[in-house]
Amino acid sequence: MRGLLQPPEVAGVGYDVHALGHEAQPLVVVDNVIDDPETLIALAEADPPFVAQPTDYYPGIRKPVSNRYPDQLLQKIEPILREVFGLPDQLEPQVRLSAFSLTTTPSQQLRPIQCVPHIDNHVAHQFAVVHYLCHEKFGGTSFYRHRSTGYETVTSDRLEHYFKVLKQEVMADDTVGRDYINGNTRLFERIARIQVRFNRALIYRSCSLHSGDISAAAGLSPNPRQGRLTLNSFIESQSSV
Template identity: 85%
Template sequence: MRALPTTPEVAGVTYDVHALGHEAQPLVVIDNIVDDPEALIALAEAGPPFVAQPTDYYPGIRKPISNTYSDILLQKVEPVLRDVFGLEHQYQPQVRLSAFSLTTTQPQKLRPIQCVPHIDNHAPNQFAVVHYLCQEKFGGTSFYRHRSTGYETITAERLEHYFKVLKQEVMADDSAGGDYINGNTRLFERIARIKVRFNRALIYRSCSLHSGDISAAVGLSSDPRVGRLTLNSFIESNPA
């Protein structure tokens, strides 16, 4: 990962940009993204409980947040998307999902697909935002290159080939599975790592191979004030 020149401010948002790996996909880091992060933790504690999503591979529990957060987030990051990712004027970004997330699954209960880096979507016009609302001890987020194919992003053109190769490799690799990925393995090389900082947000294309740096040793609590609490959002951009 290499740092690109910092843009001091765009529409009131200060951020840093990094280039990921050989493909040089942008990764945006914004510190102190909201004015009152404690209010978000209070929202996570209040109202309906967190629940596991049966159709979701996320290793934990989630809870949706109101559209108010989505509106504020989009207001802040839309100028960044246009400036960094070259989003043209006719493309209008929309928040498709914003939800609190708590990592709670113990390593021995992970499915094989949860033990390797993943993508959120293969579409290049979808962006992921991870907003950290937890302590720095919880690690952060890492980005990876698949060693045998060299892929750092999984596009529609690469999708079928990548998952075919990955399935064969995982079945043949005795060391794969059984724990969260947290660094280099036989199958994947870590190309970047961004540490947790309270009220920090990351923005990257959803097709980038990535994974949270999860360690059960620091504690995987379902308490929003104690556990690895994040706000995860997906922003999709289509022609108006």
């Protein structure tokens, strides 16, 4: 991580901007992102329950947020998307998904794809927001460079090549075990790490290689007040003309 950049002025929102790795993609850190985070924790505790999604690679359980949070989040971060990430005026950001997430999968039950960094989307002008609603003991989020390709982002033009190379490497590397990635490996180099802070949000391009810093020793509780609770949102952009 190249360190802090001078953030542009956005009225009413205080944040820091980091440049990730060689590609210098922006990573925005917003502390105290909402005024009353306790309301969100109470909402996470209420029905309906969290469930595992068979088609989702997330190592745990989720449930959609059911209040005005997506609209409030978008209102707050849209100026950041335009000023920091250069989202063009003719593209309108929309929240595609906003869900509570609890990491609950034991290491030995992880699938191989859950043991390496991932991207959320390879399409341009798609963004991810991770909002921490948990204790600092749960680590944070790290960003990575794939050593052999040098990729820190996996865009549409890189997608086929990257996954072809990664599959070959994972099959050939006997050091890849069933565990959460949490730092440098033979295949990946960590280029940035942002620590959990309660009511902190991270904003980054969905094509950035990243992974949660998951520690089984910190606990993998399904209880929203005791586990690694986050609110994950995915922002897509569509033409307004």
